[in-house]
Amino acid sequence: MAAIVWAIIGAPVALAAWSLATPRSNLVRHLPLAAASTILVSGLVFVADLGEVPTALDGMLRVDALTAYLLCVVGAVAVVATGGAQTPTPNGRFSALMCLFLAAMSVAVLADNLGLYWVAIEATTITTAFLVAHGGGRHGLEAAWKYVVLGSIGVAIAFLGIVLLYTASGDTPSLSSVALVGRPALAETAPIGLALAVLGFATKSGLAPMHSWLPDAHSQAPAQVSGLMSGVLLSVAFAGILRLKAISDHALGVELMRTLLSIGALLSLAVAATLVLTQRNYKRLLAYSSIEHMGILALGTAIGGPVATAAVLLHILGHGLTKAGLFVVAGRTLHATGSHEIADVHSLLTRSPSLGRAWLAGTAALLGFPPFGLILTELAIVVAGYQRGMGLVTTIALGLLLVVFAGISRHVLAMTLTRHSAVHDAPDERSSPFESDPATRPQRIIVLAGFGAVACLPLLAWPLADVLSTATSALGLTP
Amino acid sequence: MTSAPMTAQLLATAAGALLLTAVLLLWRRSIAGAAGLLAVQGMALAGLSTAAATEGEPVLYALAPLLALIKAAVIPALIWRGARDPDAGTEASPVVNPTTGMLLAAALTTVAFLVGTPVASATARSTGAATPVGLAVVLIGFLMLATRRQALGQIIAFVVVDNGIGATATLAGGGLPPIIEIGVLFDVLLVVVILLVLTRRIRRVLPLPDISRLNELRD
Numbered sequence: 001m002a003a004i005v006w007a008i009i010g011a012p013v014a015l016a017a018w019s020l021a022t023p024r025s026n027l028v029r030h031l032p033l034a035a036a037s038t039i040l041v042s043g044l045v046f047v048a049d050l051g052e053v054p055t056a057l058d059g060m061l062r063v064d065a066l067t068a069y070l071l072c073v074v075g076a077v078a079v080v081a082t083g084g085a086q087t088p089t090p091n092g093r094f095s096a097l098m099c100l101f102l103a104a105m106s107v108a109v110l111a112d113n114l115g116l117y118w119v120a121i122e123a124t125t126i127t128t129a130f131l132v133a134h135g136g137g138r139h140g141l142e143a144a145w146k147y148v149v150l151g152s153i154g155v156a157i158a159f160l161g162i163v164l165l166y167t168a169s170g171d172t173p174s175l176s177s178v179a180l181v182g183r184p185a186l187a188e189t190a191p192i193g194l195a196l197a198v199l200g201f202a203t204k205s206g207l208a209p210m211h212s213w214l215p216d217a218h219s220q221a222p223a224q225v226s227g228l229m230s231g232v233l234l235s236v237a238f239a240g241i242l243r244l245k246a247i248s249d250h251a252l253g254v255e256l257m258r259t260l261l262s263i264g265a266l267l268s269l270a271v272a273a274t275l276v277l278t279q280r281n282y283k284r285l286l287a288y289s290s291i292e293h294m295g296i297l298a299l300g301t302a303i304g305g306p307v308a309t310a311a312v313l314l315h316i317l318g319h320g321l322t323k324a325g326l327f328v329v330a331g332r333t334l335h336a337t338g339s340h341e342i343a344d345v346h347s348l349l350t351r352s353p354s355l356g357r358a359w360l361a362g363t364a365a366l367l368g369f370p371p372f373g374l375i376l377t378e379l380a381i382v383v384a385g386y387q388r389g390m391g392l393v394t395t396i397a398l399g400l401l402l403v404v405f406a407g408i409s410r411h412v413l414a415m416t417l418t419r420h421s422a423v424h425d426a427p428d429e430r431s432s433p434f435e436s437d438p439a440t441r442p443q444r445i446i447v448l449a450g451f452g453a454v455a456c457l458p459l460l461a462w463p464l465a466d467v468l469s470t471a472t473s474a475l476g477l478t479p
Numbered sequence: 480m481t482s483a484p485m486t487a488q489l490l491a492t493a494a495g496a497l498l499l500t501a502v503l504l505l506w507r508r509s510i511a512g513a514a515g516l517l518a519v520q521g522m523a524l525a526g527l528s529t530a531a532a533t534e535g536e537p538v539l540y541a542l543a544p545l546l547a548l549i550k551a552a553v554i555p556a557l558i559w560r561g562a563r564d565p566d567a568g569t570e571a572s573p574v575v576n577p578t579t580g581m582l583l584a585a586a587l588t589t590v591a592f593l594v595g596t597p598v599a600s601a602t603a604r605s606t607g608a609a610t611p612v613g614l615a616v617v618l619i620g621f622l623m624l625a626t627r628r629q630a631l632g633q634i635i636a637f638v639v640v641d642n643g644i645g646a647t648a649t650l651a652g653g654g655l656p657p658i659i660e661i662g663v664l665f666d667v668l669l670v671v672v673i674l675l676v677l678t679r680r681i682r683r684v685l686p687l688p689d690i691s692r693l694n695e696l697r698d
Contacts, residue, residue, distance in 0.1 A: 060658075115659030122666040129673045138684045142693040145677050149633060152670050153624065153640070159663070160617060160644045167602050167651040175655070187601040192594075216696040275698050284698070 001054035004042050005061050008071065008106045011038040016099035023092020032082040032098035032224070039106055040075025047072055047467045055112075059176065062112035065470035069313060070109045070239055074232050077320035078102055080450035081227030084328035084443050094134065101127040101228065105236050114162045114175045114197070117240055118155060121204055124233055125151040131225040132217050143213075143220035150213040151204060158200020158240075164193030165247075177243040178474075186251045194248045198260055201244070204237035206294050208267035214291060215275075219283035219340070223331020226283065230290040231324035235316040238297055242312075245301060246475040254304060261302035262393050268295030269400035276407035281340050283330050285411055286323065289366060292404045293319045299397050300381040303388050309472045311380035314464070318365075318374045318457050321450040326362040328447050329355065336434040348416045352434045356416045358447060363412040365454045367405055373457020486533045487605075493526030494609040497646055498588070501619045501639055505580050510562035510631045514555045517635065520642055521551030527649045531606050535653040542657055546645075549664050554638060554671055561631055561675045564682065575626050584619050591615035602651050610651045616643030630678040634671060641667050 012035035019028050046054075046068035055062045063071075087094055104127055108120035125148060133144035165180075166173050168187035174180060203210035218226045245257040272292035279285045293315070300312035330340075333355055337345050349356030368375035378401075385394030439447075453460065461468070500520040504513055525547035532539035575583070588611075595611030602610070620640030627633050645663075648655055655663070685692055 113656075113659070115655050116662065119659065119662035119666055122663075122670070126666065126669045126673060129677070133677065133680070139696055141677060141681050141684065142696055145630070145674075145681065145693060146696075148670065148673055148677065149637070152637060156637070156640050156644060160647065163644060163648040163652065163655070164598060166648070166655065167598060173652055175659070189598045189601050192598075215698070220696070279698070 001046075001049075001052055001063070002056045004045060005054055005056045005063060005110060008039055008042045008110065009103055011035060012099040012103035012106065016096040016103070019092045019095035019099060021092075024090055026090050028090040028092050028095045029086045031095045032102065033079065033086075035099045035102045036075055036078030036082045038075075039071060039102060040079055043068055043071030043073075043075050047464075050467060050470055060113040060116050061107075061110045062178065063110065064112075064178070064474045065467050066239070066242075066313075066474045067109055067112075069464070069467045069471050070236070070316075071106065073317045073320055074102070074105050074109060074236065076317070076450075076453070077232040077324045078228060080321055080446055081224045081231060081324040081328060083446040084227070084325060084439070084450070085222075085224040085331050086443075087222075088438075094131070097127050097131050098224070098228075101131065105233060108236050109239065112176050112178055114165070114177060114240075114243075116175075117243075118159055118162055121158075121201070121237060121240070122152065122155050124236070125155070125204075128221075128225065128229060128233070132221045134222050134225070135220055140220050143216040146213045147217040150210075154200050154203025154210055156200070157203070158197045161193045161196030161198070161200055164189055165197060166193075168193055177247060180247045181250050183247075183251060191248075191252055191256055194244055194252070195256065195260060198241050198244050198248075198257065201237050201240040202264055202298075205234050205241065205297075206268075206291050207264040207298055208271040208291060208295070211268065211271060211291050215284045215287040218287035218290065218327075219281060223328050223334075226286075226331075227324035227327035230287065230327060231320040231322075234290060234294055235297070235320060238294065238301075238316070241298075242301060242309075242475055245304075249304070258302045258304070258390075261298045262390070265295045265298035265302060266393065266396055266400070268292065268298065269397055269404070273400045273403040273407070276404050276411075279407070279411060280342055282333070282342050282345065282411070282415065283327070283340055285342070285408065286326055286330060289404070289408060290319075290323060292401070293323070295397070296378060296381065296401075299385070299393070300377075302393070303381060303385045303390050305384055305388055306469070306472045308381050308384035308388070309475060310468045311377040311384070313468055313471060314457065314461060315374065315377035315381070317460075318372075318377060318454045321454050322362060322365040322372075322374070325358075325447040325450040326366065328443075329358045329362055332437055332439050333359070335438045336436065338435075342411050342415055345415045346418050348434075352437055354437045354439070354444060355434075358444070358451075359412055359416050361448065361451045363408060365451050367408060371455050371458075372451075373454055373460075376458055376461075486530050489526055490530040490606055490609060493523045493530060494612045494646075494650070496520070496523035497527070497616055497642070498612050501616045501643070502581070502584050504635065504639060505584055505619055505623055506577050508632075510629075510635070511559060513635050514559035514562060517558065517638060518551045518555040520639070521549075521555065522547060524550055524642055524645055524649075527606075527646055528654060531604070531649045531653050534604055534606070538657050539654055542654070542660055545661070546664065549668055550642065550645075554668060557671060557675055558631065558635060558638075561634075561678060564679075580622070580626070583622055587618040587622060588615040591618055598647075598651055604651070604653055606650045606653070610647060613643050613645075613647030613650050616646060619643070630674070630681060634674045634678070637674070638667070638671065 104123035168190040591614035623636035
């Protein structure tokens with residue numbers, strides 16, 4: 001099993017080297033998908049055999065249930081993002097950076113050492129910097145600059161926190177989150193360390209008020225990069241917060257993290273609610289929706305307990321698949337219409353039916369219309385919130401969620417259904433079809449399969465029940 | 480092995496140099512001069528690491544030369560090269576004047592000593608007493624970050640913040656496990672390289688790389 005651990009990191013790195021070696025070969029376009037599939041298959045192997053906890057590198061890499069589950073999430077979301085959209089021409093450097101990005105996220109998920117986790121998170125910033133700037137131009141550079149500066153400063157704060165936590169962890173200092181959950185007493189400086197570490201990783205997870213880089217970076221990056229960053233990188237950074245919360249709850253009680261995460265959750269939902277309503281750019285709309293969903297994750301984590309935590313984990317999967325698919329669809333829409341303005345895209349259902357249908361299906365999944373599974377995870381979090389004495393926070397969050405719901409539905413309906421009579425275009429322009437949807441048949445199927453999986457989320461919860469309950473107990477909770 | 484008084488002297492000198500260079504960096508606005516100060520700060524950091532190694536594992540001695548190479552040679556050289564561009568020059572419009580900067584630095588150092596004392600008392604190491612110096616450098620770095628408007632000034636501030644965190648880790652905890660330290664070192668180097676490449680590209684679209692003019696993406 002330890003060999004698989006190394007394969008998860010080694011395969012994407014090898015594929016990156018391959019991309020650089022033959023940059024013009026047409027095969028290069030598909031290598032990120034190969035890397036993503038490797039991660040997904042390895043994750044499934046670990047989920048199927050939970051009894052063992054393989055370790056490598058002196059225990060710095062460790063596959064517990066949470067890791068196995070998150071590997072599946074990274075793999076599945078990456079398959080949707082990299083399979084749903086490929087670069088139009090072979091680009092060795094682009095494919096190599098995508099593979100290295102996947103490798104860095106795998107290391108972050110596998111690491112049972114806060115220092116190594118930090119190195120991997122910083123590596124995700126490094127590998128994605130030029131992917132964000134890939135579109136080029138002033139806007140791409142502006143987005144990449146803000147992303148790298150704010151991302152690096154954010155995780156620098158986290159690093160300071162980790163250092164303080166390390167020095168506060170007793171006579172035999174440790175960075176292993178598993179070992180730290182077991183430590184009964186941490187020195188009095190531990191709360192500062194934990195709070196700084198959570199604050200830092202919250203920057204990378206796009207939680208307000210440290211979210212300002214996110215809408216820029218996610219809207220400027222190419223479709224598959226936005227899909228990966230929004231769908232899974234945010235959650236990989238959030239997984240660090242989950243591990244830190246387990247340490248904090250165990251040593252200091254639940255109040256510290258509950259307060260921090262409640263503030264983050266409500267601010268994120270408020271930011272999303274305000275800016276979704278007035279949004280004019282559909283990629284930014286999706287980016288703000290990601291901030292909203294990170295707010296939901298933070299809310300569920302603040303509430304805590306086995307039900308809310310399991311719902312948070314399932315929500316990570318559902319949101320990841322949906323958002324990766326939607327960003328890919330947004331990229332196709334940009335290609336077909338040549339505009340990222342919501343106002344320029346209308347009557348999509350008649351002018352480009354495949355895009356219109358994909359937008360409607362994806363948005364229904366994102367907003368949690370039945371049968372899509374996100375409504376169940378959100379309900380579980382809300383119910384747990386009322387049960388565990390967080391009624392006020394939960395009620396405010398519900399109100400903000402309704403606003404986001406209304407805002408996103410309004411914009412997507414305007415894009416897909418509305419005949420744009422308000423704009424006095426020439427009549428022929430109003431109804432003329434857009435350029436054809438650039439996606440190939442397999443690409444469309446992969447995205448729809450992602451949405452389909454979200455529709456089956458309640459059914460998936462059944463085979464995943466074991467891994468989810470073991471993962472929540474790894475976070476120090478007894479079911 | 481270094482003898483105990485030698486170690487104490489090395490520690491005091493290095494910690495002093497670290498704080499002094501941070502304050503001078505805040506005051507000096509020429510980028511080329513800042514690169515030189517960063518090199519001195521990098522050497523001070525390597526000195527701290529050597530002093531801490533006397534109490535830790537021998538492997539830490541191997542880390543100090545690597546630290547000196549990257550922090551005192553490679554990163555300052557890269558920034559110096561970036562500053563040679565004719566239009567890089569000095570900070571165009573400082574947000575705070577030098578006197579205010581000095582007063583703020585003094586205030587931040589005081590805060591660092593107030594916050595750092597419990598951290599220092601939590602560690603059994605003899606180097607622990609100097610921990611507030613590391614925190615002061617971090618805070619001064621953040622002040623630079625908030626007040627510098629030019630791309631290169633921001634990169635220098637980022638390096639100062641990282642040097643401060645590195646110093647805190649070394650002083651309070653004797654450094655993190657070597658494999659982590661090396662990973663962190665290369666991460667920081669790569670971030671600096673990426674930011675310098677982005678700066679060069681930004682200069683092609685914006686003649687003066689004033690990052691406050693990067694304001695077209697907003698809601």
